[in-house]
Structure formats: C-alpha cells, structure tokens
Amino acid sequence: MELLVASAIGLLTAAGVYMVLRLRTFPVILGLSLLSYAVNLFLFATGRLAINLPPVLKSHSNIDPAGYTDPLPQALVLTAIVISFGMTAVIVMVSISACLASDTDRIDLTPAPGAEAEAGEDQPEDRR
C-alpha cells in the first residue's frame, strides 16, 4: 500500500509541477490544484497509513492509541483542503481579471498574442 500511495504522490507532484510550468493561466491553476492534492496526501501520509482504524473513539475507557490512526495530520489536512479552495478561488479570480483586462491568458508580460509574440514567446528570457 505504501508503494502505491508514494507513487501516486510522486506522480501528482510531477504532473502538478509540469502544469505549473506552462505558459497560460488555466494550466497553472490546474497544476496548483494537482500540487495541493499531492501536498495534502503527503501531509496525511506522514501519519502513516492505517486501514479501518478511523480516529473515532469506540469506547471511552482504556483508550489504546494503537487502535486508531493518527488524527493530527488529518486535522491539519482538513483545514488545508478548505483553505486551498479559497486560494484557488483567489487565483482564478486574479487570472480572470488579468485575461479580461489584457485580452490574453498568458502569464508573461506579452501585450497581445500576435505574429511577433509567437516568434519569441518560448524564450521569455530574451524579453523584458
């Protein structure tokens, strides 16, 4: 199981990073969402994996911590999920405004897509 979770986290991270490195806002947003899946899973997995041991107490006396999975990373991740929605919404809003105001959803400072921009757009380091 550990291997599956670790490889899934690795794959989601890689996919997220690749998408973040694209040149348009929408893929970057998707990439950030993928990264937040990966990070949330990562944080969650630091509590080690357990199956059928939810942190909901079964009895009120003689609580054996070994009988439950680690609740702490779960609490952290729960709020992280909600917060990452809030942050995604902010980025979405910012990218919509940028797109509406500049007529392009590119993430660099190209004024408008055109023949000129096409030639140089993959070498952004050549432009200011």
Place this chain on the structure above:
Amino acid sequence: MSLFLIVLLPFAGALLPGLLIRAGRNVCAATTGAVTATALLGLIVNAPAVMRGQSLTARLDWLPALGLNANFHLDGLGLLFAGLILGIGLLIILYARFYLSREDPMGRFYTFLLLFQGAMVGIVLSDNILLLLVFWELTSLSSFLLIGYWSHLPESRQGARMALTVTGTGGLAMIAGMLILGNLADSYDLSVILTRKETIQASSLYPLALVLILAGCFTKSAQFPFHFWLPHAMAAPTPVSAYLHSATMVKAGLFLMARLWPVLSGTPEWFYIVATTGLVTMVLGALIALFKDDLKALLAFSTVSHLGLITMLLGFGTKGAAVAAVFHIINHASFKAALFMTAGIIDHETHTRDAQRLGGLRRLMPVTFAIATITALSMAGLPFLNGFLSKEMMLEEAAHTAWLGNPWLVPALATAGALLSVAYSLRYLVHVFLGPERDDYPTRPHDPGFGMWAAPALLVVPVIVIGIYPAVAEALVNTTATAVIGQDPHVHLKIWHGLTPALFLSVVAVAGGALLLSVQRPLARLWDSTPRPEAKTMFDAAIAGLAGLGNRVTDGLHNGAITRYAAIFMVTVVAVGWHAYGGGALGAETRALSQISPVAWIGWAVLVIATLGLIRYHRNRLRALVLMGVIGLIVSISFNYLSAPDLALTQLSVEVVTIILLLLALNFLPEITPPETPPLRRMRDMTIAAAAGLGAGGLIYLLMTRDFVFGTISDFHLTRSYKGGGGDNVVNVILVDFRGYDTFGEITVLGIAAIVIYAVTEALLDSPVRRRLLHRQPGHALAGDAHPMMMVIGTRVLMPIALMVAAYIFLRGHNQPGGGFIAGLVASIALVMQYMASGFAWASERQRYPYHGIIAAGVLLATATGVGSWLADRPFLTSNFGYFRIPPLKEFELATAMGFDAGVFLVVVGAVMLALESISRMARRQDNEVSPYPMDIDPARETTPAKET
C-alpha cells in the same frame, strides 16, 4: 524621575507639536521646549546621585531568555551625553523657532526633532546592547527625516539618502558586531559586558567584533573614509546641522567608543585602527575645511576633524587620553553648536553663506561677531577659552605616543591638525567679519532679534567660564571619565602647566595657522586646480552599480512570467532536499508494508490513467477539468479507505465546488491551451517535474516505512479527546477544541480570501472591462432552454434534503465524521444548485442576507464562543460540555465547541458562496433581463417569456 520616563518623554511629546501647530508657532515651540525641559529636569534631579558616584538603573525584563531587556542605567557618561542632548536640544528648539520661516511646516520639524532626541537619549541611557541597537537605528531614521526636512530641495533629499545609506550600512555591521560581543560576554547587558574584558579580548572573534562595531561608530561619527556624508547632510536647516552635527548624532559613535572603551581598548588592534583613523580624519578634515567657501561646509569639515581628534584620543587607549577625549566632547559641543548657529544667522540675515561674498560684517552684525569670535577662537584653541584646555591635553598625549615605534609621527600630525584648525577658525572670522564692508551683499545685513542670538550667546557662557576657571568642569569631567576608564582620574584642570612640550606645539600651531591663513587664497586656487577624488561621484557610482546589479539579478529571476521562478524554485527545492538527504543518516526500515487489496490497485490505476491523460490532453480545458474531477474523486476515496472519513467528506464536497468554480472560470477564459512550447523546453519541464515527483514520492515512501523518531503528541489527543473535549471524533475535537486557535485563524483567512475575490470583482466591474463584459458574445450558441424544468424541479426537491443532510452532518460532527467545515460545504452546494438551475439573477433576488454578513457573523460567533470562556476564567477558546435530557428525546450532549463549529459553518458557507457569486456576477450581460420565473418553459404558465436570442 524614572529613567524610563526620561527616554519616553521625547517620544510621547513628539505627538504634540504636529497637533499644536494649529494653535500657532509660539505655542508649538513652547510645548516642544516644555517636553525637552521636563526631560532635562528629570535628568538633573538624578544628577547629584550620579555625581556622588552612584549609577542608577531601571530594569524591565522583556524576554530574559533571549537577553532582550529594556534596561536603562545612568552613570557619568550617560549623564554627560543626555545632558548635552537635552540641554543643547532646548537651545536648538528656541533657535529654530526664529530660524524657520513661515513657509516651513514647523510642527513637523519639532516632531522629527523630538523623535530624534528620544532616540539619542535612548542610546546613551540603554543598558542593553540590543535595546541600544534599536535606538541606534532610530537615530538613523529620524536623522534622515531631519536632514531631508526641506524635501523640495534635491540636495536635501540626496544628502538625507546618503546619510541614511552610510550610517544605516554601518548600523548593520554594528548589529553583527554587537551580537558577537554579546555572545562572547554571555550577556547583552552592558553592565555585565563591561566586566568581561579578559574573556572578550582573549577570544579569536574579538578582532571581528571590534571591526564590525567600529564600522558602525566610524560611519556614524563621519570618520575617514566615511566622512563624506556629513558635509552633504548640511543641506538640512541650520538648527538640524547644529544639533545633529555638533552635539548629538555624530557624537553617538564617540559615545559608543567611550562606552565600550573598558572592554575593547588597550589592544594593538584598537590602537592602530582607532587612533590611526582618528589621526587621518583630523588632519584631512581640517585640510578640506580650510578650502571650503560655504560656511556650513567649513564647519562640517571642522566637525569631521574634531571628531577625528576625539576618536584618536580614545584610540590611544591611555587613561589620560580618555579624560582628554571626554573633556573635548564637552568643549566641542558648546563651541561648535554656537558656531553653527552663527553660520545660520549669517545665512538667515545675508542670504548667503559663501565666504567669497562676505566680509566686513563686524560692524553690521556686532552681536553675531562677538559670539563668533569667542567660539571660533575657542575652536582654534587659544588660551582662556575652553577649546585651549582640551587641545593642550590632546597635544600632551600625542607627544608621548609612538606609532609603529616612530615617536614623532603622531605629535607632528597632531600639531599639523591643530595648526590647520587655527587656520580655518581664524578664516571663519577674517573672511566673514573682518575686512572692508562690501556693497554687494544679497541683502542689507543686520543682527537678528534676541530670540535668535540668545541660544548661541548662552553657549558662549561655558566657553568662557571653563576657559578661565577650568575647575568648574572638574567634577563633571571626573565623573564622566570614571564611567569610561573605571576609576576616578582625579584630574585637576588648569590653564598653566608650565613649559611643557604641548605648550610649545601649541605655539607652533597658532603661529603656523595664522601664517597659513595669510596665504590661504593662493593656496585655495592651487587646491581647486588639483584633481581630487570626489566622494559624492564615487558614492553615486557605487549606488548606481549596486542598483544595476540588483536590477540584473531581479530581471534575471523575474522576467514577468511565473514560469521562470517556479522552475528555479523547484530546482532549488529538489537540490536542497537532495543535499539534506545525502548529508543525513537514514534509519533502518521499521514498518512492514501493508497489504494491497485489489480495490486499491484499481483506484491507483484510475488515478495514474487520469493523471497521465490530464497531462496528455490538458490543451482541451474542459476535458482536463473532467479528468481533474476524476483525480479528486480518487483522492477522496483513498482518504476514506485509509481511515480518514472526515477528510473524504471534505475532499468530496470541496471537489464539487472547485469544479463549479473552474467551470465558471472557463466561461471567461479561452477553451483551449494553444501549443507554444518547443519540445526541448517541454523536455526540460518534464525533467524538473520528474525530479520533483521522485523527490516527493521517495521522501514519503521512506517516511512511511519508518516509525516516528520522536514521540508523537497524537496519543495525547486520542486519550484526552473524550475527557477533555467531550467528543469521540478526535479530528473534529482537534479542530474545534485542542487546536481551535488554528481553526479560528483559518476561517478568518478563508473569509478574507472570499472578500478579496469580491473586491477584485468590484474593481473589475468599475473598470473599462465592464463594457467589454456587457457586450461579450458567447463563443458558441447557448442552450435554448437555459433553465430547464427538470433541473429546476430536481434542485428544488433536493434543497431541503441537502440542507437537512448538512444539519445532520453538523450536529453529529463532534462524535461522528462530520462537522462545521463539511456541513458548510454541503449547504453551499445546495444553494449553488439553485443558482445553476434558475440563473444567477433569479436566485440572488431571493437572497436574504449578503454573504459578507454571513462571513462576518461566522467569525464573530467563533470569537464570541472563544471569549465566552473568559467568563469562566479560562483561556480563549476553552470548551465546556454537558449532557442534557429533554423528554421525550434521549440524552444528548451540548458543547460550547458547537458554537465555534457553527461559526466555522457560517464562514464556509459565506466564503464559498461569495466567491462563486462574485465570479458569476461578471457573467451577466446587457441583454440578460431578469426573468420573473424560475424556469424558461413552464407548462403551467399560459405564455412563455421572450427567449433570449
């Protein structure tokens, strides 16, 4: 008066002038004067005790573990400096009242002045070097404001910037030096540090600490090669120059050298760095002063020279020299402040301070002439004036000092400095006041009113009194010197010491100086024609170079696209992670791998296929979004599978709102991503991505196959959850109780995020973008039936059910998976469905409470729950719970944490709805009339509303 109060008074009083200027300039000046006078009075009350040899302290431990204490103490040295700062400050306030013109904002001037005064008093009374550093930086900042007071003048702004840059840089070096010093002494309290001389000087870090601290002192006290900022700071109004550059700011460096003299001095490093710097500064400053035509520049360089003199004396490291240094500090402060004020008077009355355009003022301005004569002759070091006494002591010390075994170098250069000092002092008199009266003064000069010459005239009193009866200063000098050298020197100040070498050198200096002045004009022509390094040009070039370097680095990293720095960031993170992995030890595997069920394999395979598909087909954005949904779903299922039902519920409901959000976004963004990266670059990105993925996956794999190295606090939460928080669902108890403060912060952030979105929308709809939005044509034909009956009916039926589910999830949250977060998300989904079915306009017309209000209510409710525990004398957010029974219901539990959870619920609903509502608000078009009906086609209705085209 308490030492705290003395330091705080100027800061507190700084608020007054800005307000009271409305009551008139006299009231403003009088109030400022009263503040300073009160502080001075407080100091004087303490003076007798200090003069008896006591040292007063006031302690306030703030963070003792870090050595951060607000400790003040008052000994002889502090008394002298605080007295100078407050006493001369009082005279400056009087002088400035008459100096500043009606156009100058006087309230601002006095506010800056008091801020500066407070910072200076703080420096000299601090007993903690960290506190001292804070005040040190405050003087840099407040002097920046004072020097740049005439901010409409470019020289003023440039001078202020230069002063801030130079003294600020030195201040940074000094912070490092002080931290080393504190570490060596094992305490940041000055009183402790001063007793650790042997420990500190034995350390190998002593030279480093010394150089760094001296860098701070030298920049502040304008020592060579940092002397260049002081003349440029003369662009300030004259009261500022007189205050900062005679008595206070530039003396801060000297103060610190004197303060730390007991621990730092006495080593060859100290002697060669400090004494040599002082000697060079003294001679060089005096030489430049001789050729300056601007009176304030002349005085500025003479200040540089005299500061060099004092630095040199401190650098000698002998007790006699330290006493001479202390004495010269007193004398210099009195005659130089008065001289600056006379220069200001001349400037004020004749509208020029160019020595070439002046001369013959002695009959026109007799009072000013008298003041200037006495103080300038004191600066020259002529007998029966106070400057003579300390200059004699300096020459006496210099005569006995050998430099690298050379016995005549120091005396010769010191005499040269004294000689030049005589020359420029006499020049100030001869070229300005003597000679024939001219008829081309810019205005007809005359003496100013009493108010303006009162302050310098008062300063003349000590110049003469100490000059004639030096014994009056003995007590002060002895007390101050005791604080510096650690024992009472019992000096007896007298005018006549017999035929000493110092007297001989003095005679040489006076005669030579007078001679030199007679040939000053031809020498000045020679001086002007010789090329010299111009400090300002070099400084500007250095700043431009640094700014250029900064720009190149920034432009290289930030080219406007996030891609570049995201890539750099990723590569750095992977490299740092790899380095850490290589450098640390990896423990043995302690956890066996758990079984993989077929279900897990299937889930994993779906996730991998969806992710790879997303990468492959992400250009079609809608398709990418569908695949995102699949991934999110698998993630929620895995949470559930891995014993995290709360996470699964949260992820599932967040997934729904996220997809709706992104769908809304696609309404405004292009539907496809055009291919625009060449294969090579794609390869590069893939390599970076693969490295990051391998790093993250490998790290978590290693982590999961090993047990915790340290004990976990999770067991505490598990065992205390029921007893302490009254809940079985440990995750929920952590959220609303154990870590309630974190959750409180998080819901606040969430609310802020939603309001940011709302604000951006508002700004956007106020901008020209609005027109474009209103006239936007959809990319393809819209559905003819925008609000279909089936959907409307379905969502209406679902709404109460969904809300009930939300209520159920909310109520059971404390003991079963659920809680405010999840309930809030479910409730929002129920509401969003109505927007989707009947349209934004129709739904929002039926909205009763604005979503901001709901967010605010949520945060307030959470706060109120937290504050409620104060009533029970418990810390913020301590929860309480009890069991109740209302027949015919079963026994049930009520916890105060439920109120908090309700706050969470409200914030989540408000934030999600506000975010989605804001974005969909932009989708409204001009032709979009609000339909009075929930659905477009309603068989129960006779007519259908006109359909949109």
